[in-house]
Amino acid sequence: xxxxxxxxxxxxxxxxxxxxxxxxxxxxxxxxxxxxxxxxxxxxxxxxxxxxxxxxxxxxxxxxxxxxxxxxxxxxxxxxxxxxxxxxxxxxxxxxxxxxxxxxxxxxxxxxxxxxxxxxxxxxxxxxxxxxxxxxxxxxxxxxxxxxxxxxxxxxxxxxxxxxxxxxxxxxxxxxxxxxxxxxxxxxxxxxxxxxxxxxxxxxxxxxxxxxxxxxxxxxxxxxxxxxxxxxxxxxxxxxxxxxxxxxxxxxxxxxxxxxxx
DNA sequence: AAGTCACCCAACCGCAAAAAG
DNA sequence: TCTTTTTGCGGTTGGGTGACT
Numbered sequence: 630x631x632x633x634x635x636x637x638x639x640x641x642x643x644x645x646x647x648x649x650x651x652x653x654x655x656x657x658x659x660x661x662x663x664x665x666x667x668x669x670x671x672x673x674x675x676x677x678x679x680x681x682x683x684x685x686x687x688x689x690x691x692x693x694x695x696x697x698x699x700x701x702x703x704x705x706x707x708x709x710x711x712x713x714x715x716x717x718x719x720x721x722x723x724x725x726x727x728x729x730x731x732x733x734x735x736x737x738x739x740x741x742x743x744x745x746x747x748x749x750x751x752x753x754x755x756x757x758x759x760x761x762x763x764x765x766x767x768x769x770x771x772x773x774x775x776x777x778x779x780x781x782x783x784x785x786x787x788x789x790x791x792x793x794x795x796x797x798x799x800x801x802x803x804x805x806x807x808x809x810x811x812x813x814x815x816x817x818x819x820x821x822x823x824x825x826x827x828x829x830x831x832x833x834x835x836x837x838x839x840x841x842x843x844x845x846x847x848x849x850x851x852x853x854x855x856x857x858x859x860x861x862x863x864x865x866x867x868x869x870x871x872x873x874x875x876x877x878x879x880x881x882x883x884x885x886x887x888x889x890x891x
Numbered sequence: 892a893a894g895t896c897a898c899c900c901a902a903c904c905g906c907a908a909a910a911a912g
Numbered sequence: 913t914c915t916t917t918t919t920g921c922g923g924t925t926g927g928g929t930g931a932c933t
Contacts, residue, residue: 646901646927669918685919686902721921736922737900 643678647687651677659688690733697729701738709735 658675668681677684701709705727712723720732720739727735 644903667918682919683902690901718922732921733901740923741899 642672642680642683644683647691651679652687652692655684655687656692659692660694690731693731695729696731698734701730705730709739713739 654675654677658671668685671677671681671684672679675684679687708727709723712726716722718736720736723735724730724732
């Protein structure tokens with residue numbers, strides 16, 4: 630005996646592709662009248678011969694407004710590959726980090742790609758490393774790193790940026806993820822001894838930066854105040870610069886700058 | 892023009908967790 | 913606390929469509 634017989638197995642309910650007529654009944658009902666709550670009771674009230682679950686899926690996967698459809702961009706592809714590498718088949722989690730795409734979309738996309746290429750794991754691994762390298766090079770280029778004459782310093786800068794990228798990019802165990810950041814910038818004023826690194830993050834996007842007791846952690850350091858953050862960065866040399874000052878903005882989301890002294 | 896094949900993707904299935912009673 | 917219902921998720925299927933022969 631089954632006490633959890635799927636509602637769609639009930640006699641008389643329609644299955645299969647949705648018609649535009651059905652969509653027209655569902656859309657106004659969800660958007661203007663009752664929201665998307667209590668799917669099981671929705672079909673009867675909306676006059677649909679479908680099970681509630683089917684209605685819910687139709688809404689979430691197809692009708693929900695502002696969703697993106699069609700081909701995935703290279704950037705989206707890239708993000709999906711990385712996230713899938715990190716998270717595995719956690720399609721719903723991946724979808725929350727890819728605005729305007731549904732988990733079903735992403736899952737379908739990945740599955741078809743997997744069928745296409747049996748060596749997908751090798752490709753993914755290569756793509757991951759290539760992306761990190763290109764991003765690092767791109768950022769170094771933006772920093773006009775070529776204007777810096779000392780090769781060793783270049784390497785120091787490169788290494789430091791690589792560390793930052795490694796921290797915020799790939800390590801699934803790291804509390805710092807690229808996903809936490811809107812931007813990371815490293816400014817190197819030409820005729821000034823100071824340079825600064827700033828980043829902007831939104832805590833609401835992720836709890837990865839917090840331990841269970843609410844402490845922020847970064848690359849193994851427990852961050853309770855600005856001094857802890859300075860300590861976390863102290864071992865990193867940015868083009869020979871060391872941290873002089875750390876400034877948090879005191880808001881829930883981080884908009885932070887770190888000044889370095891040569 | 893007809894048949895076959897591969898691809899895409901909407902939709903379904905079934906399980907598990909969460910919520911409600 | 914237990915049972916039932918609802919919701920969310922990941923795996924899978926199958927129909928539509930376009931490319932190819």
